[in-house]
Amino acid sequence: MYHVLVVEDELLIRDALVEMVHQLDGFKVTGEAASCEEGWRLMQELWPTVVITDIQLPDQDGLELIHRIRNQRLPVVTIIISGHDRFSYAQNAIRLHVSEYLLKPISEVELHSALSRSVGRLETCIEPNQILRDIQRFIDRLHEFEPIGLFEQTDRILHAILGGRSLDQGSQTSYLRIFMGKLTEYIKIIHPEFQDASLPEDLNEQRVRHVFHDLLHEWTLRYPQFAGNNMRLVIKRACEYMGAHMQDELTLKQMADYSNLSPSYFGVLFKQYTGKSFVNYLNYIRIEKAMELLRTSDKKVYEIAEDVGFATLPYFNRVFKHVALVTPNEYRKGLGL
Incomplete structure (x- = not known):
């Protein structure tokens, strides 16, 4: 697909x-x-x-x-x-x-x-694209790994970038920078003064691993202290605001401003604590509310779409089916309503 x-x-x-x-x-x-x-x-x-x-x-x-x-x-x-x-x-x-x-x-x-x-x-895009997806999946679950798992998964990704034949040197450098950039962004969330690392010019796999292992050591050292601070409350407050204003046109930047954070910082924290991207979470709570209205009111589907913040009915139908696996009308019929 x-x-x-x-x-x-x-x-x-x-x-x-x-x-x-x-x-x-x-x-x-x-x-x-x-x-x-x-x-x-x-x-x-x-x-x-x-x-x-x-x-x-x-x-x-x-x-x-x-x-x-x-x-x-x-x-x-x-x-x-x-x-x-x-x-x-x-x-x-x-x-x-x-x-x-x-x-x-x-x-x-x-x-x-x-x-x-x-x-x-x-x-020709399949294999290199899988590497990027593996990087993203690893970053999204960074806070779940035990230290040994962190190092093992990182080494596996680095070998896929440097040890295969699917990437030329320019692409290898680019993918390593993407990986390093995402990992550094997370570290800077918990340690804003952290200085950016740099790749070895020859891309020797052993030297590259050493650079990434230093980043992982920084993460494992500081994350336990960070996990207990008030960032969870900041995201909880943002989620409550989104729930109360879901009918409005909400953007990630608006919510970052509301939380007194940069958009990048807010986006990373939000996904870490909710398990969903900002857009996916907003769509999810909107559809949850729409399902409630389909069960408890006799409003038309287009009226419910407007009530929960969707600008067009086709977009509402599409997102509803993605979340609920059925269309709004099928959902209501399935309840015998």
Whole structure:
């Protein structure tokens, strides 16, 4: 199954693109974003193998997102959608090795054909993409490991990066920096004065392990002291606020400001303490409330969608089915209501 990230600021178009992707076997949308920065953040959390992005976004254009993907040598097939048939855009897209350049309005046949033509390139992404997913899975569970497990899992990932044949040296350096950056970010949460480490220039596996082992020693030394402080209460307070204001348009930055934390710091802490990303947690509590309203009221489904903060009914239906495994109507019928 190839995972897809859709980056499009117009909600109706984004909904349509997501539905089109879901109609094609072998592809699944795992993330949606409305801006370049949000797309880049999700890119580094979900590690999709396909990115479908509009060129014109509210903050920066989609080419900037693709430029970042190429700079970090990420194993991603990129598809651009645009409302403008501009030669300069096409030139830049070619330079960035974009797989497809599609003009709006896009039909399901066009998008399916573009994705199908990309399968050959996607096959080469599978192994390196798995390494990135393994890094993310390890980081997300960092606080669960005993020290021995931490070192064993780290060595396994480092060997996958340095010991295989799927990555050239440039990609090896990039993946090691991604791994080191994520690990350092967690350490800085519990020790803000921590100084960044650096990789050995020759990427000798033994020397690289030594650098990462030093990072792990820092984590295992300081995390027990950190785990007992008031950060859990900060996230608990944020969750309570989200529960009381779920009908509003909540963003990670808004909640970080509410908690007096940086967005990056808040996002890491939030996932650590809730087990879910900010977006997944917000969707989960919204759907939990929607299920309650479906059981206890006679409101229409679209009214319930509005009550719990969803801007469109298609998006509500899609998220509901992802969480509850059935549609809202199926859920209500299953209760005999």
